[in-house]
Amino acid sequence: MAxxxxxxxxxxxxxxxxxxxxxxxxxxxSMSAKERQKVINAKKSAASKGKYKRSSKSNVTGxxxxxxxxxxxxxxxxxxxxxxxxxxx
Numbered sequence: 001m002a003x004x005x006x007x008x009x010x011x012x013x014x015x016x017x018x019x020x021x022x023x024x025x026x027x028x029x030s031m032s033a034k035e036r037q038k039v040i041n042a043k044k045s046a047a048s049k050g051k052y053k054r055s056s057k058s059n060v061t062g063x064x065x066x067x068x069x070x071x072x073x074x075x076x077x078x079x080x081x082x083x084x085x086x087x088x089x
Contacts, residue, residue: 019043019044019047019048020043020078020079020080020086021039021040021043021054021078021079021080022076022077022078022079022086023039023060023063023076023077023079024063024074024075024076024077025074025075025076025077025082026074026075027060027062027063028077028079028082029082030062031060035060036079038058039054039058039060039079040079040080041058042054042055042057042058043058
């Protein structure tokens, strides 16, 4: 008789993901306060539940770049505090 145990890598990704949201500075400036708060709340809610990703309902459009090089060179900032760069605490 054999017993099978589910390997941990088959279970969904779960962890105490960060509660910070990063977007290009220009996009943050063009968003309304209500839009920014919606994205922040969705990410904090997911992080508090131990989920890795926020709800897809809070996805932001208009952040696409022509290519990867342009995407990387953008000034990425925290939506909650745009004075801080993406990785800062």
